[in-house]
Amino acid sequence: MKIFLSILCLSWLFTASLVAQSQIPHWEQQGTATQLIINNEPKLLLAGELGNSSASSPQDIERIFPKLQRMGLNTVLVPAYWDLIEPQEGKFNFSLIDKAIEQARKNELKIIFLWFGAWKNSMSCYAPMWFKNNYKKYPRTRTETGKPLEIASPFSENVFQADSKAFVKLMQHIAQIDSTEHTVIMIQVENEIGMLENARDYSEEANRLFNSKLPDKLTTYLQKNKKQLHPWLYDKWQQAGGKIKGTWQEVFGKDIYTDEIFMAWYYASYVERMIQCGRKVYNLPMYVNAAMNSRGRKPGEYPAAGPLAHLIDIWHCAAPSIDLLAPDLYDKGFTDWTAQYKLHNNPLFIPEIRLEANDGVRAFYVFGEHDAIGFSPFSIEDTPESSNYPLIQSYRKLKELMPIITRYQGKGVMKGLLFDQNNKERILTWGETNLICRHFFTLPWDARATDGSIWPEGGGIIIRMAEDEYLIAGSGIVVEFKSSDEIDNKVEKKQLGEDGFVATGGTQNVKEKWNGGSRIGIGSVDEVNINADGTLQYIRRLNGDQDHQGRHARIGVDEFSILHVRLYTYK
Numbered sequence: 235m236k237i238f239l240s241i242l243c244l245s246w247l248f249t250a251s252l253v254a255q256s257q258i259p260h261w262e263q264q265g266t267a268t269q270l271i272i273n274n275e276p277k278l279l280l281a282g283e284l285g286n287s288s289a290s291s292p293q294d295i296e297r298i299f300p301k302l303q304r305m306g307l308n309t310v311l312v313p314a315y316w317d318l319i320e321p322q323e324g325k326f327n328f329s330l331i332d333k334a335i336e337q338a339r340k341n342e343l344k345i346i347f348l349w350f351g352a353w354k355n356s357m358s359c360y361a362p363m364w365f366k367n368n369y370k371k372y373p374r375t376r377t378e379t380g381k382p383l384e385i386a387s388p389f390s391e392n393v394f395q396a397d398s399k400a401f402v403k404l405m406q407h408i409a410q411i412d413s414t415e416h417t418v419i420m421i422q423v424e425n426e427i428g429m430l431e432n433a434r435d436y437s438e439e440a441n442r443l444f445n446s447k448l449p450d451k452l453t454t455y456l457q458k459n460k461k462q463l464h465p466w467l468y469d470k471w472q473q474a475g476g477k478i479k480g481t482w483q484e485v486f487g488k489d490i491y492t493d494e495i496f497m498a499w500y501y502a503s504y505v506e507r508m509i510q511c512g513r514k515v516y517n518l519p520m521y522v523n524a525a526m527n528s529r530g531r532k533p534g535e536y537p538a539a540g541p542l543a544h545l546i547d548i549w550h551c552a553a554p555s556i557d558l559l560a561p562d563l564y565d566k567g568f569t570d571w572t573a574q575y576k577l578h579n580n581p582l583f584i585p586e587i588r589l590e591a592n593d594g595v596r597a598f599y600v601f602g603e604h605d606a607i608g609f610s611p612f613s614i615e616d617t618p619e620s621s622n623y624p625l626i627q628s629y630r631k632l633k634e635l636m637p638i639i640t641r642y643q644g645k646g647v648m649k650g651l652l653f654d655q656n657n658k659e660r661i662l663t664w665g666e667t668n669l670i671c672r673h674f675f676t677l678p679w680d681a682r683a684t685d686g687s688i689w690p691e692g693g694g695i696i697i698r699m700a701e702d703e704y705l706i707a708g709s710g711i712v713v714e715f716k717s718s719d720e721i722d723n724k725v726e727k728k729q730l731g732e733d734g735f736v737a738t739g740g741t742q743n744v745k746e747k748w749n750g751g752s753r754i755g756i757g758s759v760d761e762v763n764i765n766a767d768g769t770l771q772y773i774r775r776l777n778g779d780q781d782h783q784g785r786h787a788r789i790g791v792d793e794f795s796i797l798h799v800r801l802y803t804y805k
Contacts, residue, residue, distance in 0.1 A: 259419040259519055261557065261581075265644025267605035268581035270519065272344065272419055276640040279607060280597075280629045281346070282614025283311035283586055286354075290315060292333045298615045299334075303341035305617060306629035309419070310338065311585060311610055314347045317362045320400045328407045338417050346585070348422040349404065351508075352397040355426045355525065356537045358386040365396055372396060375435035383431060388504040389439040398511045409516035421518050422585065423508050426525040426562060427501050428537020433493035444496055448485055452499065453478045455551040466544040467495075490533050495548055497539035502552035509555040521558045522549075523585050528565040543574035550579065558607075562586035568596060569652060576604040583607040589616060594624030594794065595652060595693030597632060598708045602695030603650025605643045624690075624709070627794040635695070635707055635796065637768035642697050651711055652693040664698050667754060667801070668721055670714040671696070674791050677712060682791075690791050702757075702801040710791035715801055719751025750805075756784045757800040770798055 259272050269276035282302060288294050289312045302310055312334050320326050331347070338345045350360035358366070358374075365372050365386075373390050374382040386393045405421075412418050434440065456463070456471065457478055463471075474487035486492040509520050524541040533539070541549045541559035549559055560583045561575050576582040582604045587593060589611040600606035611617070617625060632639075642648050649662050653673035662669040673692045675683035682689070694708015706713055759781045763771040776797070781787060789795045 267644025270607050278636050279309040281309035281608050281610035282307050283610050283612045285613040289313050295333050295337050299337035299341045305626050309344045311346045313350050316351045316360050320362050323364045326403050335417050344419045346420040352386045353424045353427050356428045356430045357384050376437045377432045378436045388500050398508055402511050405512045405515040421520045423505055423520055428540035429497055433490040433533035433538040434497040464547050467547050494533040494538045498545045498548045499552050501539050502549045506553035519557045521560050523560045523562050560585050564588045581607055585610050586612045589613050591624045592691040594628030595691050595709050597628050598695050599650035599652040599693045602648050631794045634764040647698040649696050654691050655689045666718045668716045672712050674710040674712050704799045707796040709794045712786050712788040714786045715754045717752050717754045720753050752803045752805050755802050757802045759787045760798045762796050762798045
């Protein structure tokens with residue numbers, strides 16, 4: 235009997251272990267989309283990142299986390315500070331980590347910890363004092379003139395050993411207290427890695443490696459992936475002669491961008507070792523974030539050699555264990571930046587974006603256009619706590635939409651919309667159906683459209699649920715539906731007034747030509763909510779003035795809504 239019970243217990247433990255392992259957050263592929271699986275379901279991260287110092291006391295954590303729950307977040311990005319975790323060498327304090335996990339559970343939040351280790355925004359400001367003081371053992375990078383910088387050297391084994399030891403201790407602690415509940419779903423390794431002042435380190439060891447031959451691993455990668463390389467990297471390589479052997483300058487040319495490529499290789503190699511160490515302890519998804527090379531700045535004026543779009547091949551080659559490279563977005567060009575980071579081998583996650591009112595529609599856009607994993611404004615605790623604030627409205631509707639968005643990701647039937655005063659229209663085509671999508675202010679019905687006001691961005695998601703059935707969600711958008719026949723006939727669009735009739739009379743002297751074919755009409759537009767199982771819950775029928783007598787479906791700029799549209803064809 236005792237033997238039987240022992241076997242039964244062992245069997246139970248083995249099964250429990252398998253269950254626990256199966257519930258660890260992980261990646262799965264659906265069509266062209268990569269999905270993050272949490273508790274065996276795909277999830278979208280409706281997230282926010284805390285300000286750099288907002289998780290450095292238990293009082294701040296206890297104050298902030300309930301607010302995040304009220305705002306509708308499901309995930310919070312929380313710094314894990316090396317200097318507070320290991321204030322004395324070899325002595326670790328995880329009380330802030332424990333407090334964050336405790337508060338996350340109380341407020342139904344998931345956590346992504348940000349390892350502020352050797353580097354944070356290039357600098358080593360979160361390294362402990364014992365590390366900073368012992369600069370001979372833990373050397374810094376140097377400029378071309380020999381000036382030491384407050385940037386730990388990625389070429390130092392001592393730096394790596396100290397950084398990785400603390401990181402492993404963190405991962406061990408998380409595994410110990412969270413391996414069954416899985417409150418912690420992902421880890422960011424370091425923060426906005428990169429060189430400043432110069433594009434590369436000029437220390438003795440860095441110079442030695444810079445004047446050495448390229449690693450065989452990189453030359454093999456360049457040859458194997460020649461046709462798939464980032465255009466910038468391919469052109470630079472070819473302009474230098476397309477060599478596959480030689481020093482960094484012999485293969486890529488002599489300029490600061492070669493310096494940056496070199497530095498990127500060794501930063502990425504360092505991170506790869508960090509991830510491998512961490513995963514041996516607890517196999518959570520891990521990513522690295524990048525500060526953008528914007529405003530015409532050169533390497534060293536921005537944090538050079540980080541996981542930037544033009545260096546993505548270098549990072550993928552040197553650090554294949556990284557799950558994704560993520561952009562931090564604070565400058566103009568949102569749609570361009572996001573497109574650069576949504577690649578077949580790099581799912582899109584935005585861990586930082588400037589906190590502003592337009593974030594609400596931008597979140598809709600990236601989930602619809604790029605099958606994004608998550609969206610996370612920075613300093614999220616500063617969000618105005620008002621139910622009408624755009625981000626709060628947006629997250630409320632995206633939470634409803636999550637079962638539908640995750641169902642249709644990667645299947646080619648979902649698009650994102652984002653409009654402003656300069657980009658007012660986009661035409662989507664599925665089969666014979668054309669969707670003319672515009673900013674809401676292209677209609678003449680709001681004084682802000684024409685009085686010189688700066689337009690708030692409008693945006694959303696469109697999902698083609700069937701040939702004659704669409705889901706439209708977001709804010710500040712209007713959508714018309716036209717058949718290909720109608721497009722081919724070039725039916726003239728008349729300017730209409732607020733009453734729905736021609737704005738100015740006496741302008742219809744020229745008769746339209748119609749060569750035959752079909753037209754698409756709107757059968758119905760219903761405002762809906764989404765149930766937890768993904769079914770639609772009817773709220774009201776929008777007709778007459780609300781759909782301009784069957785001409786379009788629209789959502790105003792001051793609201794976030796979900797519309798269910800059915801079409802029909804007539805001749």
